[in-house]
Amino acid sequence: MYSIQLIHKNGFEAFTFRKLAELIGTTEASVYRYFENKHRLLIYLAAWYWTWLQYQVKYQTNNINDPVVKLKMIIKLLATTVKDDLRTSYVDESLLHQIIITEGSKTYLTKRVSEDNKDQLFKPYKDLCAHIANIIIEYNPNYRYPKSLASTIIEMAHFQNFFKDYLPSLTDFGETKDESNTVSYLEDMLFRVLRKENCELVNL
Amino acid sequence: MYSIQLIHKNGFEAFTFRKLAELIGTTEASVYRYFENKHRLLIYLAAWYWTWLQYQVKYQTNNINDPVVKLKMIIKLLATTVKDDLRTSYVDESLLHQIIITEGSKTYLTKRVSEDNKDQLFKPYKDLCAHIANIIIEYNPNYRYPKSLASTIIEMAHFQNFFKDYLPSLTDFGETKDESNTVSYLEDMLFRVLRKENCELVNL
DNA sequence: TTTTATTAGATAGTATTACTATCTTTTATA
DNA sequence: TATAAAAGATAGTAATACTATCTAATAAAA
Numbered sequence: 386m387y388s389i390q391l392i393h394k395n396g397f398e399a400f401t402f403r404k405l406a407e408l409i410g411t412t413e414a415s416v417y418r419y420f421e422n423k424h425r426l427l428i429y430l431a432a433w434y435w436t437w438l439q440y441q442v443k444y445q446t447n448n449i450n451d452p453v454v455k456l457k458m459i460i461k462l463l464a465t466t467v468k469d470d471l472r473t474s475y476v477d478e479s480l481l482h483q484i485i486i487t488e489g490s491k492t493y494l495t496k497r498v499s500e501d502n503k504d505q506l507f508k509p510y511k512d513l514c515a516h517i518a519n520i521i522i523e524y525n526p527n528y529r530y531p532k533s534l535a536s537t538i539i540e541m542a543h544f545q546n547f548f549k550d551y552l553p554s555l556t557d558f559g560e561t562k563d564e565s566n567t568v569s570y571l572e573d574m575l576f577r578v579l580r581k582e583n584c585e586l587v588n589l
Numbered sequence: 590m591y592s593i594q595l596i597h598k599n600g601f602e603a604f605t606f607r608k609l610a611e612l613i614g615t616t617e618a619s620v621y622r623y624f625e626n627k628h629r630l631l632i633y634l635a636a637w638y639w640t641w642l643q644y645q646v647k648y649q650t651n652n653i654n655d656p657v658v659k660l661k662m663i664i665k666l667l668a669t670t671v672k673d674d675l676r677t678s679y680v681d682e683s684l685l686h687q688i689i690i691t692e693g694s695k696t697y698l699t700k701r702v703s704e705d706n707k708d709q710l711f712k713p714y715k716d717l718c719a720h721i722a723n724i725i726i727e728y729n730p731n732y733r734y735p736k737s738l739a740s741t742i743i744e745m746a747h748f749q750n751f752f753k754d755y756l757p758s759l760t761d762f763g764e765t766k767d768e769s770n771t772v773s774y775l776e777d778m779l780f781r782v783l784r785k786e787n788c789e790l791v792n793l
Numbered sequence: 794t795t796t797t798a799t800t801a802g803a804t805a806g807t808a809t810t811a812c813t814a815t816c817t818t819t820t821a822t823a
Numbered sequence: 824t825a826t827a828a829a830a831g832a833t834a835g836t837a838a839t840a841c842t843a844t845c846t847a848a849t850a851a852a853a
Contacts, residue, residue: 395700398700399700401810401811402810402811402812403811411831411832412831412833413810413811413812414812414813414814414831414832414834415830415831415832417811417813418829418830418831419830422811422812423811487698490694490698490748491695491698493755493756494691494692494694494751495600495602495691496599496600496602496603498755499755502755502756507756511756511758511759514758515758529761530760530761530774530778531761532760533749533752533760533761533762533774534778535759536748536759537741537745537748537778540744541741541745544694544740544744545737545740545741547698548740551706552697552702552706552711552715554715554718554736555718555736555737555739555740556734556736556737556740557733557734557735557736557737558737570734570737573733573734573782574738574741574778574782577782577784578777578778578782580781605838605839606839606841607838607839607840615802616802616803617839617840618802618803618804618805618842619801619803621840621841621842622801622802626840626841627840
């Protein structure tokens with residue numbers, strides 16, 4: 386998908402079907418045969434990404450029983466730069482990951498959400514969220530907000546990395562190269578929230 | 590600001606200077622005298638909103654010493670529908686609040702972030718984040734990620750409300766009318782994360 | 794008070810964007 | 824081999840996101 390290269394290079398706002406058509410040596414109208422508009426194209430890219438990530442999550446947590454280890458693995462997969470998957474030679478997962486960080490929330494932050502949602506376009510994202518929520522419940526069945534916590538973790542894995550690179554004063558890990566601080570923050574947050582209350586609460 | 594009405598009605602993507610000019614009875618070129626482009630207009634609206642919210646936060650926590658009460662007040666202000674401020678007759682804060690939920694993160698999720706950031710356009714947002722981070726530190730000086738936690742709270746106050754209305758399966762509070770569940774979730778999360786460790790950690 | 798800037802607004806344009814309608818070619822199926 | 828379906832190309836359009844330039848209003852300086 387050449388669209389990944391173009392969106393990664395100039396951003397989704399500057400991306401047009403004309404430019405994509407030029408790059409792949411076809412016409413604008415031909416691109417419209419496959420995608421009704423550029424917003425839908427972004428949604429399809431995102432859906433591909435979340436489906437792929439869900440697969441990665443299931444593969445990497447396959448033999449693991451401990452929910453703590455599973456959750457840590459998920460945070461790592463969400464927040465860490467992915468290495469290119471060799472089986473999908475046509476997709477550069479690393480570039481796509483960068484795109485989803487910057488453009489991902491634009492898929493649903495529109496007036497068309499409900500319509501796109503009816504067309505099941507957010508299913509991969511919702512499935513991943515539900516999967517993570519299930520592991521949260523497995524770890525602490527008494528926690529009351531597993532889905533909200535899951536969507537918080539997913540979104541913040543991206544936002545904190547974006548902030549780190551472009552608005553560092555919104556994070557506590559300046560302009561650090563890698564994502565290890567984001568992983569640490571998310572793990573710390575998740576397991577503090579889920580800590581089982583076998584000692585008294587001190588602040589209530 | 591008629592732009593607030595237009596963006597609220599049709600969304601930022603469908604908003605144009607031409608439509609705004611028509612609404613206020615002037616020409617497109619005249620609007621360009623005041624805003625270099627529509628993205629900057631959105632940034633100015635957001636900056637106005639965050640400045641106004643910062644003022645609300647300072648006003649409403651003025652005589653409060655207890656950081657717990659202050660943080661709860663901040664979560665309420667962030668996540669709850671605001672009532673129209675009568676002193677600013679020209680701005681409908683309630684509409685603006687709705688706009689910032691849906692369009693707010695688009696102000697910085699662009700290729701122009703660094704440029705816009707250099708022009709100090711995100712200062713009100715960053716100031717609010719820093720202010721919240723300070724209260725977090727006041728409450729628990731040992732917590733290591735006050736700024737990241739502050740930006741998480743700010744973003745999630747909006748995202749969880751958006752999800753509640755349009756992608757409810759990403760939250761634990763279906764299609765509830767008001768924002769009380771979002772407030773509960775955020776309070777629960779914040780104070781679990783910040784709980785002082787005067788008893789043993791059970792999961793490390 | 795008059796001159797002179799500066800600001801604000803209007804007119805008229807342009808390149809680009811986001812499409813659509815329709816025709817032709819290719820490919821698959823009966 | 825005929826025929827239909829899919830894919831692609833051509834040529835358009837209305838709208839968008841601007842810019843250049845002209846004119847009118849207003850404010851500051853002489």
